[in-house]
Amino acid sequence: MAQTKVIFRVFKNGEVIALFPEIKEQRGCIMSYMHIGQHGTADTGIVYDTRLAKEPEYRDLHRELTAIGYSLKVCKKIMH
Numbered sequence: 001m002a003q004t005k006v007i008f009r010v011f012k013n014g015e016v017i018a019l020f021p022e023i024k025e026q027r028g029c030i031m032s033y034m035h036i037g038q039h040g041t042a043d044t045g046i047v048y049d050t051r052l053a054k055e056p057e058y059r060d061l062h063r064e065l066t067a068i069g070y071s072l073k074v075c076k077k078i079m080h
Helices: 044-048 055-067
Strands: 004-011 016-024 029-034 038-043 050-052 072-074
Touching: 004 055, 016 044, 016 055, 029 044, 029 055, 038 044, 044 050, 055 072
Parallel strands: 004 072
Antiparallel strands: 004 016, 004 050, 016 029, 029 038
């Protein structure tokens, strides 16, 4: 099974978002996933409003994504 690249980021309020840099949505946007709301579209500029998540912070979201069928390769930054 091919792995899906994912970047986990954290908002100031502590919420974690998974960004899928290789799954393009509308212009300048990529697919994202959060516990609440699940799949959505995120502007790549979201990196300026978040910080890179540490493994303990994204562990639950990683587990959730794996449970719904993703095989993930965790990355640290979006390559344009």
